[in-house]
Amino acid sequence: MPTLQQPLMIVTDLDGSLLDHHSYSWDPAEEWLEQLQQHQIPLVICSSKTAAEILPLQKKLGITGAPFIAENGALIQLDPSERIRLPADSADYETLCHHLSLLQSRYRFTGFHNFTDREVSAMTGLSEADAALSRQRDASEVLVWRDSEEAFASFHSELTQHNLTLTQGGRFWHVMPAGSGKGEALRWLLSQLSGEPRVTIGLGDGPNDAPMLDAVDYAVVIKGYSKTPVRLTRQDLKHIYHTAHYGPEGWCEGLDYFLT
Numbered sequence: 001m002p003t004l005q006q007p008l009m010i011v012t013d014l015d016g017s018l019l020d021h022h023s024y025s026w027d028p029a030e031e032w033l034e035q036l037q038q039h040q041i042p043l044v045i046c047s048s049k050t051a052a053e054i055l056p057l058q059k060k061l062g063i064t065g066a067p068f069i070a071e072n073g074a075l076i077q078l079d080p081s082e083r084i085r086l087p088a089d090s091a092d093y094e095t096l097c098h099h100l101s102l103l104q105s106r107y108r109f110t111g112f113h114n115f116t117d118r119e120v121s122a123m124t125g126l127s128e129a130d131a132a133l134s135r136q137r138d139a140s141e142v143l144v145w146r147d148s149e150e151a152f153a154s155f156h157s158e159l160t161q162h163n164l165t166l167t168q169g170g171r172f173w174h175v176m177p178a179g180s181g182k183g184e185a186l187r188w189l190l191s192q193l194s195g196e197p198r199v200t201i202g203l204g205d206g207p208n209d210a211p212m213l214d215a216v217d218y219a220v221v222i223k224g225y226s227k228t229p230v231r232l233t234r235q236d237l238k239h240i241y242h243t244a245h246y247g248p249e250g251w252c253e254g255l256d257y258f259l260t
Contacts, residue, residue: 002199002218004039004259011186011212012251013204014047014057016170017222020247021205022125026061028248032255037062042198044189046182046212048072048169051083052136067193072167072208073185074139074176078192085139086185090163090177093137099162100141100175107155108146111175112137124171140176142169167208170226174208183211203254205246206230213240220254222246 002008012018018026026033036043043061045054046069058064067078074090077083085092091099097113112120112135120131123144134142145152156166163178182204190200202209202216205224213219214234221230221242232240241257243250 002201002258004035004041007196007198008039008041009044009198009200010036010041010255011044011046011200011202011216013206013209013212013222014045014049014054016205016224016247017203017209018248018251021170021225024126026248029251032252033061042066044068044186045070046073046186046202046204046209048142048174048208050134050136051075051077051138052133053130056133067189069182069185069189071138071140072169072174072176072180073182073211074180076185076189078189083138085177085180086188087177087179090139090180093139093141096139096141096164096175096177099159099164100143103155103158107151109155110144110146112142139180140174143173143175145173168206168226168228169208170206170224181211182209183215186212186215201255201258203251204230205250218258220251220258222250222254 018029043063044067049070051070054068054070065080069076073086075085100111117128117132120134121128164175165178167174167176200216201218202213203220203222204213205222206226207228207230210230210232214232219240223243223246241254243253245253
């Protein structure tokens with residue numbers, strides 16, 4: 001088991017993990033967050049949220065300037081001066097939305113670029129100001145699917161022809177460049193960091209967190225609200241913990257299990 005005396009790194013999802021699924025509060029995790037800071041253990045956010053959402057949250061958490069992974073791994077910020085899309089040659093947000101607009105003549109779905117801030121706020125429980133930040137996208141799009149399962153399979157197939165793929169989050173589907181994802185992004189980020197290698201503990205609650213949880217040394221699968229289970233491919237079951245609690249309570253439960 002890892003210990004707080006080792007060189008550690010905590011890699012965390014936000015919504016439904018560090019942040020409560022409904023209220024977006026992290027109050028139950030305050031004590032653990034303070035411990036991580038006292039032991040100088042990096043906290044790397046790995047989320048479906050946008051960079052515009054993560055930056056003010058980092059400030060509130062006291063980790064301004066730390067690397068982070070946004071938009072489910074389609075965007076990585078190593079430091080405040082360097083932000084990249086993954087893969088590096090992937091289409092930008094405007095091009096991605098153009099491809100999707102062409103498909104809207106044949107499939108029933110709505111993207112975040114079609115909604116207003118007020119509509120996104122009503123769907124998510126975010127304030128209108130935070131909903132606006134969630135719509136400041138760089139590399140992926142959020143979809144509300146309104147068509148059949150058969151149409152969805154055909155839609156997915158057409159996306160691949162544009163080098164795009166789908167991943168399922170806690171609330172929505174996300175259209176991303178092929179070759180991106182939380183696992184790929186985390187492996188790339190870790191390869192860029194200098195200094196002593198760190199033991200990684202990952203925490204997440206949704207199907208889109210599975211690649212990240214497969215890429216860390218120790219995985220905490222937080223009990224979530226998605227109907228789709230979190231399926232890991234790794235076989236080292238002693239390095240995987242499934243929590244009994246949701247959200248930040250489950251987040252603390254996972255760290256308690258591996259670090260105390």
